[in-house]
Amino acid sequence: MDEIIRLKPEFKIKKYGYEKGNYYIILEK
Secondary structure, eight states: OOOOOOOOTTOEEEEEEEETTEEEEEEEO
């Protein structure tokens, strides 16, 4: 994945992956 995803410090990545041709990221505060 070429895109750099910048997150605010209060967000944590709960889950990420690749499904049905799409990337997805689930965030939690």
